Amino acid sequence: MRLFVLLFSLLLAGQQALAQIRPYDDIVASGVLKVAVYQDFPPYSYKQDGQPRGVDVAVAGALAEGLGLKLELLWMEPGEKLDDDLRNYIWKGHYLRPNEHADLMMRVPYDRDFTFKRNELGELINERVAMFGPYQRECWQVVYDTRRLKDVPSIAVFQYHPIGVELESVPSFYLSSVMGGRLSSHTQHFRTPSEAFAAMRAAKVDAVMGLRGELDWLLSHSGDAKLKAAENAYPDMGRQVWDIGMAVHESNRQLAYAVEEVLEGLILDGKVKTLYEAEGLRYELPGLYQDVQ
The missing domain is CATH 3.40.190.10 (Periplasmic binding protein-like II)
Structure with missing residues (x-):
């Protein structure tokens, strides 16, 4: 009986976490965009004197402003793998932190191989996640x-x-x-x-x-x-350059389309580059936009 109660509790917690996925209309009605960023990860996302800093924080704020929403940050403690972070903050949630569920997650690889990665059974590992919106080349x-x-x-x-x-x-x-x-x-x-x-x-x-x-x-x-x-190359290293984007739950593509529209304007008018330079960083356009400029 104890085992049954425990399993039922875990299943209920998982269902509650899934229920927190907010459709785009609900996000707009709330006036708040919840964005997940990594904690203690300068220059991308960190706190200085108790205040949020970093380029991911700045880009997230510009996206929220472009959508007419207030930014609410969720600080992620990284798991062993990125798949864990996507599960805990985007499509399922963590049963120990049921209220920490994001509408949007920053710093996700914009990479076809990662998007369509499969497990040993041939199943898509991140099928419940939509990865989109490259905003930086790393x-x-x-x-x-x-x-x-x-x-x-x-x-x-x-x-x-x-x-x-x-x-x-x-x-x-x-x-x-x-x-x-x-x-x-x-x-x-x-x-x-x-x-x-x-x-x-x-x-x-x-x-x-x-x-x-x-x-x-x-x-x-x-x-x-x-x-x-330095300007040296890295022979026999494999992938040396990659694009960084964002993720939402696969059912929330309306949010992704809205964010992508705002992001494109921010990139093409040089706003994202300015945000990077303000942190002392070089900015390189992601591949999607390199032929546009």
């Missing part, structure tokens, strides 16, 4: 200290110079395995990109590798003219 980046490293013509220089990366990140796995593992002994791991960057400034490593946006932000806030963004 890539990997190396930043180096010119006092200790004259140039980075290729990653081969890290056979001789130490480089910092975030633990268990793509750059971590890449630099530990590329070129037959010859860079692994000079690859140092840190808890966050910020810690890796601080280690470079303290002369513990000569360079760092991470997301361009994160390193641009750290670089712009460093005030150190001797730190420089």
Whole structure:
């Protein structure tokens, strides 16, 4: 009987979470757009002196304003996989946090392979999610200290110079395995990109590798003219450039169409680029818009 009650309670909680998906008309009537952003993830979404900051927050605010709505942020604690975040904040909700359900989620890959990813049974993993609205192109980046490293013509220089990366990140796995593992002994791991960057400034490593946006932000806030963004490529890495978009529940495509219309105007009139530059970031148009400009 206890097991039955527990299972029934979990099922009821799941149904309650699903019931919180608000149709577009209800969102408009409420006057509020609930947008999920990642917590403690500068320069994309974070708090400074208790106030929301970051480019995802700024873009979400501009979208809400364009829809004539007030922005309400839901701060996401990332799960083990992005699939978990989409499930917990977009299409199902979490039974421990039934009220944390977003209308729109930021920083989702705009990628056909990810959209149509299937599990071991051949079922679509994210079939209840509509991914749309690319608003930024992201890539990997190396930043180096010119006092200790004259140039980075290729990653081969890290056979001789130490480089910092975030633990268990793509750059971590890449630099530990590329070129037959010859860079692994000079690859140092840190808890966050910020810690890796601080280690470079303290002369513990000569360079760092991470997301361009994160390193641009750290670089712009460093005030150190001797730190420089490299222009090298990453052989044998696979995908090095990708577009970032948004997600809604698959039943809420009317919201997606409305958001996409506002977003297109913000991108084409340069508003999104201005928001990025205000955070000290370079802005690159997503592929969808590169032929338009």
